[in-house]
Amino acid sequence: MTTAKIFGLDRHRLTTDGEGVTTLVAFNGCPLRCKYCLNKTSWDMDKGRDYTPEMLFEEVKIDQLYFLATHGGITFGGGEPLLQKEFIKEFRAICGPQWQIVVETSLHVPFETVQEMNEVLDGYIVDIKDLNPDIYLTYTGKENPLVLKNLEWILQHGDPKRIKVRVPHIPEYNTDEDVAKSVERLKAMGVVEVDEFQYIIR
Amino acid sequence: MARGKQTCKILKEIRKQIAAENDIELVIEECTYQGDCLGTCPKCEAEVRYLEHELEKRQRMGKAAVVAGLSVGLLGPSQVALAQTPDTIPSRNDSIVDILDGYVVPKIQQSDVMLMGKIPMTSCYHVDPKRYRTVMDMFDFSGMRNLSVVGFDLEYPDRIENVDTDDYVNVLINNSLTFYVPQFEGGESDLLEFISQNLGKNADGNAYGDMEVAFTVEPNGKLSHIEIIKGVNEQLDAQVAALFKFMEWRPAIWEMKSEEKFPFACQCVQKLHFPMITH
Numbered sequence: 001m002t003t004a005k006i007f008g009l010d011r012h013r014l015t016t017d018g019e020g021v022t023t024l025v026a027f028n029g030c031p032l033r034c035k036y037c038l039n040k041t042s043w044d045m046d047k048g049r050d051y052t053p054e055m056l057f058e059e060v061k062i063d064q065l066y067f068l069a070t071h072g073g074i075t076f077g078g079g080e081p082l083l084q085k086e087f088i089k090e091f092r093a094i095c096g097p098q099w100q101i102v103v104e105t106s107l108h109v110p111f112e113t114v115q116e117m118n119e120v121l122d123g124y125i126v127d128i129k130d131l132n133p134d135i136y137l138t139y140t141g142k143e144n145p146l147v148l149k150n151l152e153w154i155l156q157h158g159d160p161k162r163i164k165v166r167v168p169h170i171p172e173y174n175t176d177e178d179v180a181k182s183v184e185r186l187k188a189m190g191v192v193e194v195d196e197f198q199y200i201i202r
Numbered sequence: 203m204a205r206g207k208q209t210c211k212i213l214k215e216i217r218k219q220i221a222a223e224n225d226i227e228l229v230i231e232e233c234t235y236q237g238d239c240l241g242t243c244p245k246c247e248a249e250v251r252y253l254e255h256e257l258e259k260r261q262r263m264g265k266a267a268v269v270a271g272l273s274v275g276l277l278g279p280s281q282v283a284l285a286q287t288p289d290t291i292p293s294r295n296d297s298i299v300d301i302l303d304g305y306v307v308p309k310i311q312q313s314d315v316m317l318m319g320k321i322p323m324t325s326c327y328h329v330d331p332k333r334y335r336t337v338m339d340m341f342d343f344s345g346m347r348n349l350s351v352v353g354f355d356l357e358y359p360d361r362i363e364n365v366d367t368d369d370y371v372n373v374l375i376n377n378s379l380t381f382y383v384p385q386f387e388g389g390e391s392d393l394l395e396f397i398s399q400n401l402g403k404n405a406d407g408n409a410y411g412d413m414e415v416a417f418t419v420e421p422n423g424k425l426s427h428i429e430i431i432k433g434v435n436e437q438l439d440a441q442v443a444a445l446f447k448f449m450e451w452r453p454a455i456w457e458m459k460s461e462e463k464f465p466f467a468c469q470c471v472q473k474l475h476f477p478m479i480t481h
Contacts, residue, residue, distance in 0.1 A: 011242070014445070019274075020273075020274065021213070062247065064254075065216075065250055068271075069220055069270070069271070071274050164437075195437040196435055197437075197438075
């Protein structure tokens, strides 16, 4: 039986994580160690509660009418939701095709995972950090060629309008010029939904 | 609390739509609860369960249940508002407006509803974004005589036809006692809290800058003509426009010397500042 640790559920989010009324499901576990990560709880695999896809479905289905009426559904975040591919696939099998399933992801996951999950998902919110490999490495502790390969693949095998790429201004790590370069490169790759924003450091 | 109450209103609207579309009788009582609201409560949840039950009944009887996509328009980003370019919107400097406590109130807008209280309220204010023209019926307070139909071009506010503006303003001044500006329930702090909460996760950041949202608070408290005059970025603009679409405000009210109160449609501009916070 597939289980996953979930450290947060947030119902009735309105147009926040994609279309319609959504419930955010936050998984523990992330391959990155971003300096300004706001959900550092997700790094701790001892925290959170164990769920099976069935348990989660039972808990979130109370909002099914809202999901259906607004083309909303579940947004899996975290943490890195694509680390939980089996869980999400099983959840999709339970909830059916009408719920929208979106992932908030860094795409820092194996290429095969992205290929496998693409048909299960309705949309992506990709936190791309910065396309400059040095900045990415300094900020996340990991390298980014894999991320770019994954992004390129989903752009080619899905609807670019369903792939929102968030490009942050990261204090002390990148400049406006770096961000502009990232945005330019993303557009050249075929990204149409670019969301440039500022990290809030608390 | 503000976020919860507004979320509650939006969800209620969705329930109403589902009920109406499926001929389900759904009596929603006005919520009088004054404490913290999480956006839902046992009563709200019971209504959802009731709807589910009724829909299942209909399906068992071979009737179709109409739910899918029913309320998409309710929550989607307001593309209409975003499609309008900023230069089509009246600016704060237009000579036809007064600035009142941060709101821009077209001076000539306190019109028929206040004066007569009998005119269909939605007819008192209308903006045609293509022609930047405001048209309204104006009535003489004393004799309830239809003076004229007035049109003025926001680009050329001096070109006001068929009305003696001074007389009109005098009528307002002489017969009114108090003007209440429109207000988000709970005031500006609750408004800002509602927006920031609903803009969501922002787990690791947010856009920053100044935004200006123009909208009309209708007499029933609903907002219309929502337009982003000054945007921050496309995504944030769309989110904010979508949120405004569902807000309910206390409408503008003229209280007459007779103590009669007349809510009327009033255009407002809300400034929002999204700060860049660093350590």
